[in-house]
Amino acid sequence: MVKELHSDVSDKAAGIDVTDGFEPFAQRNDIFTRAFWDPAVRCARSDAFFASYRMEATPRRGDGFGQRDFALRNASWLISDVMTDRFADQGRREGFQAPISADTPVAPVALKVTDSNEMSREIKKVARFFKADLCGITGVDSRWHYSTRIDTRDLSDAPNNLPEGITSVIVLGHEMDADLVDTYPAATAGAATGRAYSQEAATVMQLAAYIRNLGYEAVPSMNDTALVIPYALQAGLGEYARNQMVITPQFGPRLRFSKIFTSLPLAHDSPKPQGVRAFCDICTKCAEACPVKALPFGPPEVGGTNISALKGVRKWTSDAEKCFGFWAKLASDCAICLRVCPFNRDFRKWHHRLWLRLALSPLRRVALWFDRGRGGRKKPGAWWSAP
Numbered sequence: 112m113v114k115e116l117h118s119d120v121s122d123k124a125a126g127i128d129v130t131d132g133f134e135p136f137a138q139r140n141d142i143f144t145r146a147f148w149d150p151a152v153r154c155a156r157s158d159a160f161f162a163s164y165r166m167e168a169t170p171r172r173g174d175g176f177g178q179r180d181f182a183l184r185n186a187s188w189l190i191s192d193v194m195t196d197r198f199a200d201q202g203r204r205e206g207f208q209a210p211i212s213a214d215t216p217v218a219p220v221a222l223k224v225t226d227s228n229e230m231s232r233e234i235k236k237v238a239r240f241f242k243a244d245l246c247g248i249t250g251v252d253s254r255w256h257y258s259t260r261i262d263t264r265d266l267s268d269a270p271n272n273l274p275e276g277i278t279s280v281i282v283l284g285h286e287m288d289a290d291l292v293d294t295y296p297a298a299t300a301g302a303a304t305g306r307a308y309s310q311e312a313a314t315v316m317q318l319a320a321y322i323r324n325l326g327y328e329a330v331p332s333m334n335d336t337a338l339v340i341p342y343a344l345q346a347g348l349g350e351y352a353r354n355q356m357v358i359t360p361q362f363g364p365r366l367r368f369s370k371i372f373t374s375l376p377l378a379h380d381s382p383k384p385q386g387v388r389a390f391c392d393i394c395t396k397c398a399e400a401c402p403v404k405a406l407p408f409g410p411p412e413v414g415g416t417n418i419s420a421l422k423g424v425r426k427w428t429s430d431a432e433k434c435f436g437f438w439a440k441l442a443s444d445c446a447i448c449l450r451v452c453p454f455n456r457d458f459r460k461w462h463h464r465l466w467l468r469l470a471l472s473p474l475r476r477v478a479l480w481f482d483r484g485r486g487g488r489k490k491p492g493a494w495w496s497a498p
């Protein structure tokens with residue numbers, strides 16, 4: 112096993128437990144890629160799931176699943192889709208199955224960086240300017256990079272290479288709309304996901320262009336190239352939870368992550384474990400709420416139930432086949448396990464910050480008790496009619 116860690120982050124501090132059986136993940140085993148080649152996943156329903164994103168085969172099942180709901184969801188994905196499809200004829204579904212191509216050359220003269228701490232501060236300021244909600248920086252760790260990516264023309268394995276000299280990974284968090292998340296499961300709610308992806312496409316491309324204009328390599332990346340969750344943990348943005356998400360002190364689990372691989376000299380952040388793991392140990396709300404029981408109830412374990420699980424890491428792992436099967440049935444994404452999570456709160460508000468302090472203290476059971484009755488589904492129709 113190669114561990115090429117340029118940062119000084121320890122696995123223990125990041126809450127990562129890698130065992131001897133670790134294997135880098137091949138992207139062809141990702142559940143969304145399997146939906147195109149694996150008969151165990153691909154079916155008429157999964158084909159209809161993807162078709163619904165083109166307004167084909169959209170079901171009509173009442174509140175949250177009407178034409179306007181799918182129209183909103185699909186429109187919210189538009190910017191991401193336009194970027195993703197640019198080089199489809201070359202087998203590159205960028206942002207998902209290939210890193211995003213550079214739109215700006217690297218400036219011939221590089222800005223001299225004398226203080227990497229100051230450079231990191233500036234990058235976070237520029238990330239914020241380009242609408243990132245969170246930004247953390249860590250070193251390259253090749254364990255999280257896909258062993259191979261996918262050429263989408265024939266679903267063959269393709270090399271997953273980055274330019275020489277990459278030393279840092281800038282991890283960006285993108286908040287999902289709270290009101291729409293409250294309506295999961297619904298096509299309406301899928302607009303929260305699509306809008307976050309469209310925003311992250313714009314943000315990573317602009318921030319990478321800024322770095323390239325400074326004279327350094329920068330590769331914008333969404334779900335492609337490497338697993339973003341361990342990078343978000345190493346960059347100190349949050350802690351890993353039972354629902355397979357990163358829980359952050361600002362937005363709980365209600366955000367998506369993107370990343371930029373760069374050669375710009377940057378100081379790295381450190382993980383800040385605060386007690387999410389201990390809270391998840393006493394809480395199973397996400398596992399109970401999952402309609403197909405795809406989330407585990409017990410402690411973190413090594414491996415999973417099928418080939419979409421990362422091998423050799425002790426962690427909470429969902430049954431991706433069950434989870435995606437439910438998405439296909441809905442013809443939309445599901446995030447019930449996000450909606451019901453007690454950390455799904457707006458921590459900009461003082462009373463939620465007070466709850467957070469309780470949840471991360473030895474009085475976490477009291478915090479869980481205070482959470483009873485929260486996390487119910489709001490009607491998508493109410494979202495449409497709200498002023």
Ligand code: SF4
Nearest residue numbers: 401405434445447448
């Ligand atoms: S996304 Fe839905 S189906 Fe998948 S694990 Fe979460 S609650 Fe279960």
Ligand code: SF4
Nearest residue numbers: 352354391394397452
């Ligand atoms: S619902 Fe409970 S167990 Fe699940 S991720 Fe949130 S805090 Fe952890």
